[in-house]
Amino acid sequence: xxxxxxxxxxxxxxxxxxxxxxxxxxxxxxxxxxxxxxxxxxxxxxxxxxxxxxxxxxxxxxxxxxxxxxxxxxxxxxxxxxxxxxxxxxxxxxxxxxxxxxxxxxxxxxxxxxxxxxxxxxxxxxxxxxxxxxxxxxxxxxxxxxxxxxxxxxxxxxxxxxxxxxxxxxxxxxxxxxxxxxxxxxxxxxxxxxxxxxxxxxxxxxxxxxxxxxxxxxxxxxxxxxxxxxxxxxxxxxxxxxxxxxxxxxxxxxxxxxxxxxxxxxxxxxxxxxxxxxxxxxxxxxxxxxxxxxxxxxxxxxxxxxxxxxxxxxxxxxxxxxxxxxxxxxxxxxxxxxxxxxxxxxxxxxxxxxxxxxxxxxxxxxxxxxxxxxxxxxxxxxxxxxxxxxxxxxxxxxxxxxxxxxxxxxxxxxxxxxx
Numbered sequence: 001x002x003x004x005x006x007x008x009x010x011x012x013x014x015x016x017x018x019x020x021x022x023x024x025x026x027x028x029x030x031x032x033x034x035x036x037x038x039x040x041x042x043x044x045x046x047x048x049x050x051x052x053x054x055x056x057x058x059x060x061x062x063x064x065x066x067x068x069x070x071x072x073x074x075x076x077x078x079x080x081x082x083x084x085x086x087x088x089x090x091x092x093x094x095x096x097x098x099x100x101x102x103x104x105x106x107x108x109x110x111x112x113x114x115x116x117x118x119x120x121x122x123x124x125x126x127x128x129x130x131x132x133x134x135x136x137x138x139x140x141x142x143x144x145x146x147x148x149x150x151x152x153x154x155x156x157x158x159x160x161x162x163x164x165x166x167x168x169x170x171x172x173x174x175x176x177x178x179x180x181x182x183x184x185x186x187x188x189x190x191x192x193x194x195x196x197x198x199x200x201x202x203x204x205x206x207x208x209x210x211x212x213x214x215x216x217x218x219x220x221x222x223x224x225x226x227x228x229x230x231x232x233x234x235x236x237x238x239x240x241x242x243x244x245x246x247x248x249x250x251x252x253x254x255x256x257x258x259x260x261x262x263x264x265x266x267x268x269x270x271x272x273x274x275x276x277x278x279x280x281x282x283x284x285x286x287x288x289x290x291x292x293x294x295x296x297x298x299x300x301x302x303x304x305x306x307x308x309x310x311x312x313x314x315x316x317x318x319x320x321x322x323x324x325x326x327x328x329x330x331x332x333x334x335x336x337x338x339x340x341x342x343x344x345x346x347x348x349x350x351x352x353x354x355x356x357x358x359x360x361x362x363x364x365x366x367x368x369x370x371x372x373x374x375x376x377x378x379x380x381x382x383x384x385x386x387x388x389x390x391x392x393x394x395x396x397x398x399x400x401x402x403x404x405x406x407x408x409x410x411x412x413x414x415x416x417x418x419x
Contacts, residue, residue: 035299035326037326037330038292038295038326038329038330040052040110040113040114040288040292040333043337044110048106048107048110051103051107051110051111052110052111052114054087055087055089055110055111055114055115056114056117058083058084058087058089058115058118059114059115059116059117059118059119059123059289060117060118062080062083062084062118063077063080063115063118063119063122063123064117064118064119064386066080066119067118067119067122067243067386067389068383068386068389070119070121070122070242070243071121071240071242071243071389071393072242072383074235074242074243074245075243076197076200076243076244076245077122077243078155078158080122081122081125081126081129081155081158082154082155082156084115084126084155085153085154085155088101088103089101089111089115089126089130090126090129090130090133090152090153090154090155091130091133091134091137091149091152091153092107092108092111092130093105093107093108093130093134093278094130094133094134094137094149094152094153095137095145098137098145098146098149098150098153099149099150099152099153099154100133100137100149100153101153104340104344105278105281105340105341105343105344106337106340106341106344108130108278108281108282108285108340109281109282109284109285109288109336109337109340110285112126112127112282112285112286112289113285113286113288113289113292113333113336114289115286115289116285116286116287116288116289116290117289117290117292117293119243120240120241120286120287120289120290120389120390120393120394121240121241121242121243121244121393122243122244123286123289124196124241124244124283124286124393124397125196125197125241125243125244127279127282127283127285127286128159128160128161128196128197128279128282129152129155129158129159129197129201130282131161131275131276131278131279131282132152132159132160132161132203132205132275133148133149133152133153133159134275134278135205135220135262135271135274135275136148136149136152136205136222136262137149138274139220139262139263139267139271140222140262143259144222144259144260144262148203148222151202152203157201157202157203158197158200158201158202158203159197159201159202159203159204159205160195160196160197160198160201160203160204160205160249161195161196161205161275161279162192162195162204162205162206162207162223162249163175163192163207163272164192164193164194164195165177165190165191165192165193166191166193166248169193169403170402170403170405170406172207172269172272173214173215173218173269174213175190175207175208175209175218176190176209177189177190177191177192177206177207177208177209177251178190178208178209178210179208179209179210179219179221179256180210181210181258182255184257184258184259185255185256185257185258186208186210186221186255186256186257186258186261187253187254187255187256188206188208188221188223188229188251188253188254188255188256189251189252189253189254190208190251191233191248191249191250191251192206192248192249192250193248194236194246194248194400195246195247195248195249196241196244196245196246197244197245198232198233198245198246198247198248198249199232199235199245199247199249200245201225202224202225203222203223203224203225204222204223204224204225204230204249205220205221205222205262205275206220206221206222206223206249206251207219207220207268207269207271207272208220208221208268210265210266210268211265211266215269215270216266216269217266218266218268218269218272219261219263219264219265219266219267219268220261220262220263220267220268220271220272221256221260221261221262222256222260222261222262223251223254223256223260224260227254227255227256228254228255229251229252229253229254229255230249230250230251230254231250231252232247232248232249232250233247233248233249233250234247234248235247238396239392239395239396240389240391240392240393240394240395240396241393241396276401276402277343277350277351277354278343278354279401280354280355280357280358280401280402280407281336281339281340281343281354281357281358283358283362283397283400283401284332284336284339284357284358284361284362284365284397285336286394286397287332287361287362287365287366287394287397288329288332288333288336288361288365290365290369290390290393290394291325291328291329291332291364291365291368291369291390291394292329293386293390294325294368294369294372294373294387294390295322295325295326295329295368295372297372297376297385297386297387298322298325298371298372298375298376298387299313299322301375301376301379302315302318302322302375305377312375318375321371321375322375324371325368325371325372328364328365328367328368329364329365329368331360331364332360332361332364332365335353335356335357335360335361336357336361338353338357339353339354339356339357342354349414351410351414352410352411352414352415355402355407355410355411356407356411358401358402358404358407359404359407359408359411362394362397362398362404363398363404365394365397366391366394366395366397366398369387369390369391369394370391372387372390372391373387373388373391
């Protein structure tokens with residue numbers, strides 16, 4: 001039923017005309033010319049294939065034609081994202097009773113992979129927004145769910161996740177932003193760094209310290225834009241992810257109602273980590289889309305570019321490189337989908353698998369995109385060619401949602417404690 005609802009919303013956007021904007025893969029995602037061995041629809045149900053096609057179509061027609069402009073002019077594409085929300089992509093794994101699509105983690109991964117072929121940066125923000133909406137839906141009470149989730153799912157309002165601080169990145173449990181209880185309000189003081197959407201979004205899911213040191217002293221508050229004492233730093237200049245603004249979020253005697261706390265005091269760190277487990281799958285899925293597009297771009301370039309009297313496709317060295325790229329892509333996709341199913345089913349190995357997926361997939365997909373740029377030679381370094389934007393946009397995936405070094409720590413800890 002949830003998939004049918006997504007598809008029904010998609011029909012209202014009308015039929016799409018498929019173009020060749022910036023040599024992207026839009027002809028192949030319609031089923032023409034895609035190599036069967038890397039087909040992202042392999043193993044999916046008919047329903048999953050249907051909403052995957054909706055996502056690919058949306059990426060091809062509503063995102064990719066604007067991808068370069070959004071990047072160059074640093075445009076936060078609000079209207080495009082609201083069109084995506086009409087397809088059910090504003091609250092993909094949020095419950096339907098508050099406006100969500102009620103899809104699974106695997107379904108979500110499929111959608112984000114498809115969308116990111118059109119614009120990684122925008123899709124990555126949509127994934128963060130979805131994570132915030134899910135956190136409110138999952139850990140909020142009925143009043144909180146009904147207040148925030150419908151507008152978030154429709155993307156009439158946008159959300160940001162606020163965990164990282166200037167002095168606490170990988171060591172998230174050492175955060176210093178404080179929330180002191182005064183009557184029926186918490187008084188927040190401190191700042192958050194590198195916040196996607198910061199300043200342009202409406203709802204901030206904030207981890208703050210209400211108790212002593214360590215993770216058990218952390219709580220989670222929902223702070224609404226316009227709250228006195230809430231302000232923002234300058235817009236950061238970034239290598240990639242330019243279609244979403246990044247700013248510091250600053251709290252100076254910011255009074256937040258107690259009724260905006262998610263869960264009980266001291267549960268904030270647990271809520272944050274549970275959100276990140278899904279976020280790691282989401283961001284790995286965005287890397288998959290970039291890598292999938294880059295493999296096809298590299299293949300197409302090899303078939304037309306001539307050097308030494310013949311096309312690059314006749315070079316066995318480059319044939320082997322392309323084969324390695326395709327193999328890494330498929331292996332990455334399988335790992336992401338296994339982790340997504342484990343998380344959906346609440347299996348004990350889910351945290352480790354999410355960390356493995358984030359580690360392996362973001363590393364390997366960056367390697368794929370970087371190799372695709374190399375195959376393009378000097379052309380790959382020009383902003384007229386999409387491959388360089390995929391490289392820039394997914395480089396940060398190895399850093400955020402927990403650095404890949406932290407992913408290694410989580411995986412190793414799991415292995416050693418089970419020995």
